[in-house]
Amino acid sequence: MVDKTLELFDCGHRGCGGCGPALAARLILKAAGTNTIVVSSTGCLEVFSTPYPETAWKVPWIHSLFENAAAVASGIEAALKKQGRSEKVVIIAGDGATFDIGMLCISGAFERGHDFTYICYDNEAYMNTGIQRSSATPLDASTTTSPAGRCSTGNRRPKKDMPAILAAHGAPYVATTSIAYPNDLMQKVERAVETKGPCYVQVHAPCPTGWGYEGDRTMIVGKLAVETGLFVLFEQTDGTVTKVKKVMRKPVEEYLKVQKRFAHLFKPERKEAEIAKIQAIADRNAEKFGIDIKLKKPMEKPEG
Amino acid sequence: MLRFIEGSSAVSDAVRMCRPDVVSAYPITPQTHIVENLAEMVANCTLDAEYITVESEFSALSACLGAVAAGSRAYSATTSQGLALMFEVCFNLAGMRLPMVMTIANRAMSAPLSIWNDQQDSISLRDSGWLQFYAEDNQEAADLHYLAYRVSEDQRVLLPAMVCFDGFILSHTYEPVDMPTQEEVDAYLPKFTPCQRLDAKDPISFGMFANQDYYMEFRYAIDQAMQQAKERIRDYGREFRDRFGRDYSALVEGYRLEDAETALVAMGSLCGTAKDAIDEMREAGRKVGLLKIRTYRPFPSEEIAAALRSAKRVAVLDKNISLGSKGAVGLEVKDVLYGSDIPVHDYIVGLGGRDMRKKDIERIVTLAEKGEGDLFYGLREGVA
Numbered sequence: 050m051v052d053k054t055l056e057l058f059d060c061g062h063r064g065c066g067g068c069g070p071a072l073a074a075r076l077i078l079k080a081a082g083t084n085t086i087v088v089s090s091t092g093c094l095e096v097f098s099t100p101y102p103e104t105a106w107k108v109p110w111i112h113s114l115f116e117n118a119a120a121v122a123s124g125i126e127a128a129l130k131k132q133g134r135s136e137k138v139v140i141i142a143g144d145g146a147t148f149d150i151g152m153l154c155i156s157g158a159f160e161r162g163h164d165f166t167y168i169c170y171d172n173e174a175y176m177n178t179g180i181q182r183s184s185a186t187p188l189d190a191s192t193t194t195s196p197a198g199r200c201s202t203g204n205r206r207p208k209k210d211m212p213a214i215l216a217a218h219g220a221p222y223v224a225t226t227s228i229a230y231p232n233d234l235m236q237k238v239e240r241a242v243e244t245k246g247p248c249y250v251q252v253h254a255p256c257p258t259g260w261g262y263e264g265d266r267t268m269i270v271g272k273l274a275v276e277t278g279l280f281v282l283f284e285q286t287d288g289t290v291t292k293v294k295k296v297m298r299k300p301v302e303e304y305l306k307v308q309k310r311f312a313h314l315f316k317p318e319r320k321e322a323e324i325a326k327i328q329a330i331a332d333r334n335a336e337k338f339g340i341d342i343k344l345k346k347p348m349e350k351p352e353g
Numbered sequence: 354m355l356r357f358i359e360g361s362s363a364v365s366d367a368v369r370m371c372r373p374d375v376v377s378a379y380p381i382t383p384q385t386h387i388v389e390n391l392a393e394m395v396a397n398c399t400l401d402a403e404y405i406t407v408e409s410e411f412s413a414l415s416a417c418l419g420a421v422a423a424g425s426r427a428y429s430a431t432t433s434q435g436l437a438l439m440f441e442v443c444f445n446l447a448g449m450r451l452p453m454v455m456t457i458a459n460r461a462m463s464a465p466l467s468i469w470n471d472q473q474d475s476i477s478l479r480d481s482g483w484l485q486f487y488a489e490d491n492q493e494a495a496d497l498h499y500l501a502y503r504v505s506e507d508q509r510v511l512l513p514a515m516v517c518f519d520g521f522i523l524s525h526t527y528e529p530v531d532m533p534t535q536e537e538v539d540a541y542l543p544k545f546t547p548c549q550r551l552d553a554k555d556p557i558s559f560g561m562f563a564n565q566d567y568y569m570e571f572r573y574a575i576d577q578a579m580q581q582a583k584e585r586i587r588d589y590g591r592e593f594r595d596r597f598g599r600d601y602s603a604l605v606e607g608y609r610l611e612d613a614e615t616a617l618v619a620m621g622s623l624c625g626t627a628k629d630a631i632d633e634m635r636e637a638g639r640k641v642g643l644l645k646i647r648t649y650r651p652f653p654s655e656e657i658a659a660a661l662r663s664a665k666r667v668a669v670l671d672k673n674i675s676l677g678s679k680g681a682v683g684l685e686v687k688d689v690l691y692g693s694d695i696p697v698h699d700y701i702v703g704l705g706g707r708d709m710r711k712k713d714i715e716r717i718v719t720l721a722e723k724g725e726g727d728l729f730y731g732l733r734e735g736v737a
Contacts, residue, residue, distance in 0.1 A: 124419025
């Protein structure tokens with residue numbers, strides 16, 4: 050059982066107000082517990098939590114490089130096995146480290162079947178270096194390397210389907226969750242940590258600085274991503290989707306218009322074609338995962 | 354026990370007796386026989402280790418990094434392109450003060466692609482904070498592993514170590530090698546007991562970032578540890594001599610240097626060829642000697658200065674080239690002899706496996722006597 054009073058990610062770190070990844074780290078550790086070794090990749094979370102000589106981590110923690118967290122975790126897991134120790138190995142890495150630069154190490158580690166949990170805090174761009182696009186950046190988001198402009202509507206590609214890639218590696222447990230759903234997050238992390246073998250959890254973690262909204266709106270923005278069907282919360286065990294968060298789906302516009310990174314879709318004029326493309330992504334998600342709550346058919350009108 | 358074995362077998366057997374807990378490596382010629390042998394030992398339970406078959410050298414060393422941080426003894430082996438792929442991890446491991454040993458079967462760097470020997474690969478990592486030993490023969494190659502773990506894991510050092518031996522020339526050559534027993538190695542090399550490790554009972558943070566107010570002190574501490582390593586190599590080298598009869602306590606080794614007018618300087622298997630050439634030249638009345646650098650990092654400046662002080666000239670044989678400058682060893686020997694009036698001539702030799710024979714050594718001595726140096730030796734005419 051998750052001990053929700055447990056605080057293993059300390060206050061006093063340098064995260065921005067309303068930082069999604071900071072909340073992710075705090076919730077992850079509540080679920081993972083004290084018998085955990087955390088491996089971090091280079092990135093926002095690593096930098097704001099460990100400026101020498103201070104650390105926010107109250108569990109053993111290691112950071113080596115940007116792209117090798119999965120390989121470092123492999124070595125730790127092998128060492129623990131050899132020593133007969135019981136600690137769980139949990140990787141907490143950003144989307145750039147996971148979707149892009151760390152792909153080689155991740156693929157190798159998942160194929161080898163190490164017993165660890167890989168958690169990606171997904172804030173959908175390279176935030177630490179100044180909001181550059183990654184392959185986790187959604188379609189049309191304006192970032193510093195995919196800026197909207199006179200002849201650009203922002204990021205040209207849809208988000209890479211990382212959970213499917215790791216499921217294809219035979220991962221016994223793959224899940225997506227969001228900091229806006231803390232109980233869901235903690236349950237899934239607990240499940241992943243308890244499951245033997247390489248497990249993957251992708252945590253949607255909104256970033257006020259990178260996405261362009263006020264820090265007190267992180268939970269609202271996170272919820273809207275799920276409620277519009279743009280980020281689906283699901284759980285997959287041994288390749289089969291076993292649980293999906295169902296929603297009364299809202300139009301994607303409600304999510305897009307509260308973030309500066311999508312502001313160009315509405316100003317100076319509405320870009321209907323682009324908004325329609327993003328709505329189509331949400332519709333496909335809804336169909337693929339069956340997230341729509343179906344209301345009972347309204348009473349048929351009596352004849353005459 | 355004296356055994357007639359391949360260099361790679363001598364190394365893998367030595368590694369087995371060092372009892373690594375975690376072995377992680379990726380196949381690359383000419384390192385392969387070492388890691389194949391170790392895999393076979395694990396498969397046959399003659400080595401009790403976790404063997405991680407990684408997807409790249411980058412992950413091989415990263416996995417070792419994790420294993421050492423968790424408190425286990427780790428081992429890897431690589432060469433050339435593989436070592437280049439490890440570049441980032443090499444600096445990181447040393448910076449985090451994680452001790453381990455990695456064998457380098459020295460090989461040329463691409464391009465052009467070449468699987469043959471020179472020392473460009475490990476020399477290019479000279480600034481990474483790893484101790485570097487260069488073996489002259491397979492006896493040294495095997496022995497240096499016991500010494501390397503001992504020095505690397507010493508609390509006053511805590512730096513990783515590369516044992517470098519020339520690819521093919523040593524790795525694939527059969528020589529008689531005196532292999533100690535497991536009990537003898539156990540008596541020399543104690544179990545790895547790290548002062549800090551990843552442990553839920555005592556949580557610490559490894560690999561934090563340091564700003565302008567701390568970074569330099571960390572780098573200074575590594576450099577100080579390098580200086581410490583010199584004394585530890587001497588200490589543990591003496592202990593090794595007392596137990597096994599072979600002496601590695603000196604960081605450099607002189608051969609017929611006492612009255613030498615021309616002093617050659619070399620590293621690795623070339624030293625054996627040079628010694629034979631020197632014997633022949635001596636018989637012909639030429640006063641030639643050799644200074645072998647066995648420990649290249651930390652760089653034994655004092656020993657080199659002392660060994661070369663009475664030479665009339667120095668000829669450095671560099672199996673590497675700092676492109677746009679000179680041979681790496683030559684540059685440092687010049688630095689050591691700065692202020693003396695001893696001329697140092699540098700010769701770039703044996704790149705990409707170009708054979709170096711006794712007659713080549715003799716020709717280089719002649720060039721040095723004529724004051725001709727700082728050149729690529731033995732280039733094909735009409736090609737370059």
